[in-house]
Amino acid sequence: MSVLELRGLNKSFGGVHAVRDVGFAIGKGEFLAMIGPNGAGKSTCFNMINGQLAPDSGEILCEGRNIAGLAPRDIWRLGVGRTFQVAATFGSMTVVENVQMALISHARETYRLWRPASSHHRARALELLAQVGMEDVAFRPSRELAYGDVKRVELAIALANDPKLLLMDEPTAGMGTSERHGLIELVKRLVVERGISVLFTEHSMDVVFAFADRIIVLARGRLIADGDAATIRDNEQVREVYFGTGKTFALSASQGAKA
Amino acid sequence: MTLDAFLFQVLNGLSSASGLFLIAAGLSLIFGVTRIVNLAHGSLYMLGTYIAYTFATKIGGVTGFWGGIVATALIVGALGAAIEFVLLRRIYRAPELFQLLATFALVLVINDFALWLWGPADLLGPRAPGFRGAVEILGRRLPSYDLFLIVIGPLVLLALHLTLTRTRFGRLIRAATQDREMVGALGVNQAVLFTSVFALGAALAGLGGALQIAREPANLATDLIALGDAFVVVVVGGMGSIPGAYLAAVIIAEVKALCIGIGTVDFGFVTINFSKFTLVAEFLVMAIVLIARPYGLLGKAQGAVRSIAEPEEPIRPATPLLKAFGVAVLAVLVCLPLLAQSSPYVLVLGIDVLIAVIFAASLHFIMGPGGMHSFGHAAYFGLGAYGAALLVKWLAWPMGAALIAAPLLALAGALLFGWFAVRLSGVYLAMLTLAFAQIVWAAVFQWEGFTGGSNGVIGVWPPPPFDKSWVYFLLTLVLAVAAVLLLRRFLFAPFGYAMRAGRDSPLRAEAIGIDVKRVHWLGFAMAGLVCGVAGGLFAFAKGSISPETIHINRSIDGLVMVLLGGVQTLTGPIAGASMFALLQDTVMRQTEYWRALMGAIILLLVLTFPQGIVGAFASLWRKVGGRT
């Protein structure tokens, strides 16, 4: 059974058909990239999977269970973690408390009123931070972190509920090349260790082609291609729709990264 | 009511609507762009009535009246610009809502200023030259000035609409209303934009006031009345929406006019005097609109405003040294009855201070860590106080039982109102809580037979031994310490963290499985419960309660206490409440113009400690390298 499977997903806003009849699946441990030009429907698709939007029609199956229309927090409880395009942490908490919060929620201890939160799951939180290389800043306020570090902390938070699937929206947005590769390498290593599947959107083609096991391409709300890096690279339709004609992929990729 | 009478009341409603619209339009503009809740808006309106009166009577004639109205708008506009430039600009980096404190201080200062300059008597202006009489419509006489107002409202609406849509200034205002950061990104001088918007908003308030002098006297109570009306209209219409403000003004004015027109109706089994409903009509409209359309009739959801304030520090438990210190101070408080034998008033004041501490701490619980700015916290104080008093009055419950039951009533109220309130955020939540509080207030005020109406309930005195102030002081102290420590405990526990998580980033909190609304709802309920304790204690401390216990002034006092102490610290509300209660006691005793003095002191504190008093000390402490 696939970890995640989309079937005939549709979503319109007013008269605009943002996602049309999209369907694909992610296997266990698969590292799947979703790409497409701006307005292709990536974010809409993503937000339907994580529960922020309800689809007009179609199914989103998580290990066979239809999660379409569930609230984000319920989807998370089913083992779907996520990171945000614009990093979101709890600014008034320290780094380790951010991770602890996720662990507390995972253990269903949110409504406890007595024992201090800081004594809940601290060791586990520090361990997760160590895995993303952030143990040194564990006791700093999270809002003081550099942008790249926040992304790593988000990763630790996302791993707190032992997810089966990780949704990453533009994980490397706003990063330099080496930082970008560093982060994705880290993600890849952690998910491979744990057998987690990943669905991510990404503008930087270098990252996509270097790391993705498989790539799906959206354009104007439709899925137009699905395959490994080589297949996508050679797909005429992708080249046409996504990049226009007559340009090399490498050049376009770097433009994409700047966008 | 005949059809003619009905139609005529519709005309009356339209002329009142114009008045309401003019007060509200400026407030809406200012809030839309600067996000400042300008409590002084009603004061600017009041100044408009006084200044226009002065022109109309000192110069007189057509020039004095009509020229005076234009001049008044300009003068009040200039004053608005000055307020923004001199005062508010200095505190934009303070925590959210802190500017509210400064504008609250201005309300106090401006009111005393008007008293000093124009004296205590109401001043009725002359009738408007050219519009002295009435015109015959539907067999009734409508003042021609009402017709003029019916026309002027839409005209001002049109002028504002054209300014907002056809000019660069207007486009900037609209852009800033939707996304403040974007305007900065466009390279617009935000400071100039804010000053000019403040000037325009103030000028509209001044104009609104000036136009009323032909209908009502300049009066020292109009500032708060106008403010209340303006808030309702702005919220119902949608913050920042000028057409929305007009639409809301029309709806509210018409509802009131029709209530009055219907008058007393005998339904056979019950007789209802609808004219009494004008008191609560506007707040009912507001609550219904906010529940059905959370952003008002024509308002749009606004992007979250990224605060430019200094962010909040992580909370840390007390160090052993400070804990010991706390115990020592507590010991002093416990011994206070012994120390105060020669001056029992210290205990009376102490009881008031401790009740204020519970009140402020409970408000801070949702306002700080929960990020829910309740403008109606008095509702839960009032429910607690009335709960206790009515149990004593009707069921002759003993004090102990009443003090336990009172908070439960407050809890029930908080559960009910909170369920709706947490669905909103920011200023809409603030306004819905305000609407609920006003509905509770109106119900208490109106329900003569049960609540004692405007006179309230008297004779709620504690039985022996609590009738001795030192015993009651100790009881209050125990409950206050318990309330403060318990709330603090909750804040350090997972629940408190979840509340802050939901405030810091609702998106992230939901994405890690936290039901933010539910957490905030329960937080709201807990705050209501604790606040109810303060209310119950208050009833027995004073021996009586009246609708003032629930009035909006008490809610504002609570906000002032929390902000004064520092909303971002856990101990801020304690310091703020103590300080406010003591200040009030001292200032009210000291001077004839105590309101102005109070305002001046708050202004001074606002400018000196833009993070609140405790907040300022905490930052200083960090700067010198100390650990908190």
Place this chain on the structure above:
Amino acid sequence: MKPTRHMLALATALACAFAAPAFAQDTIKIGELNSYKAQPAFLEPYKRGMELALEEVNGKGGVLGKKLELIIRDDGANPGEAVRVAEELVTREGVVMLTGTFLSNIGLAVTNFAGQKKVFFLASEPLTDKITWADGNKYTYRLRASTYMQTAMLMPAAIAANAKRWAIVYPNYEYGQSAAATFKDMLKKAQPGAEIVTEQAPPIGKVDAGAVAQAIDDAKPDAIFNVLFGADLTKFVREGNTRGVFKNRTVVSLLSGEPEYLDPLGEETPVGWIATGYPWDKIKTPEHVAFLTAYQKKFNDYPRLGSIVGYTTIKSIAAGIAKANSTDTEKLVEAFKGLSVSSPFGTFSYRASDHQATMGAYVGKLALEKGKGTMTDIKYIDGASVLPNDADTKKLRPAAD
């Protein structure tokens, strides 16, 4: 930061509040609390009236050989605040008695406080009947003619109008409600055929004057009973005048002849209304002329009704203490029973049965002279003449004595 610091701050502040003032023994301290900021139009002249009386009393050597000292406080127009201020006056300032208050709910809260703490309280201005009747107690007396009395003073004129259809308009709080209830009650007894055709109860301070005036006009009453005052009255009168609501109708109105409410009307003054009030320029009794002269000399201004109330409050207190020959609370309570006081309105007394003063009020017709409102056909109605007899009074005062 820890709570500890604030506890310290609190303790320090409390300690400061502590510094109890020395109890001066050469004066008799009277504690006065009132809503000075909320009701300045009435209370500033009231304060002047007190000052004048104080000057007169102390100029003659004071009472019991000591000078009267007035300690004035603002009650914040809030009963909770008022009770704290009352405690402060009693425990910190050591006053021998309390006086003052304007608003009914504050008057009642302080009345109740006085009963509980056994402090003598002379309520000067609040009108609610409850202060002397339903919630009256041994320690509380009241100077000003109550709502019931004011309404009763107007009844002869109302009945003389012989109107079939009445409209009533009153501010929707206790004062307005009980005035309206008393009026309806008395009207029914005197003139069973009369009908109330509309009853308008706008919120105090927020009357939609146009709509209210129109609703009254639409009900086609023969006569109107008005209880609105202050800014509400001003708005209502202008709208009513412009719309012709008062034309050919008898209007009977509470308090509208008091300068506090009449003066702002100016040229708008509704001529012919029958009202209770204080026509200071028309009262030629020797007592009043003496008061008027002294007042105008001291303040270079004319007195309002507040001045009379303030002045008479202090005169009552001086007379009471002199009669008691003591400042002891129980003795004061006894002394005020039947205490006779001479005032600008003539001599009146405090009834032993319900602790209500019999000081009356003037009833007359509103008139316009030189662009200013005044009263004509004035008549002083003695308070005693409109109060129920002692036996009936006893039934109205269940809890007292």
